[in-house]
Amino acid sequence: MRTLQNMIGEVIMARIPLLDSDGMMLLKLHGVEANGLWVESQDFTNELMQKFHCYSSRTTPLVFLPFDKVDFILASLDSLSLSEPAFGFYDE
Numbered sequence: 001m002r003t004l005q006n007m008i009g010e011v012i013m014a015r016i017p018l019l020d021s022d023g024m025m026l027l028k029l030h031g032v033e034a035n036g037l038w039v040e041s042q043d044f045t046n047e048l049m050q051k052f053h054c055y056s057s058r059t060t061p062l063v064f065l066p067f068d069k070v071d072f073i074l075a076s077l078d079s080l081s082l083s084e085p086a087f088g089f090y091d092e
Helices: 042-051
Strands: 011-015 024-033 036-040 063-066 072-074
Antiparallel strands (some): 011 024, 011 072
16 A cells, blocks of 8 residues: 555545535645645635635645545545446445
8 A cells, every 4th residue: 555655746535614614625635744644635726716806826835634634535446446336346
C-alpha cells in the first residue's frame, strides 16, 4: 500500500465534511505533516475568488486539514476494477 507521503503531488479523493458536507471531493495533496495534510481544492479556490470578487490570483491557496477533520481518503492500486452490476453480477 502506498503512503500519503508517496502521494504528494497527486490528486486524491477524500471526504472532508468541513469543506463539503455532501460527499467526496478531489484534492491535490501538497504536504503531509504529523497532524494533518496540506491540500489544494479547486472548489475552495472558486469560493474564495467569489467571496473576494477576484478572477485570478498570482498565488494558489492551500488548506491545512487536521486528520481529525478527514473522514476518509480514497487510495487506489494499479489493478483492474470492474463494476459488477455492469457485467451482470448482482448480490442476491
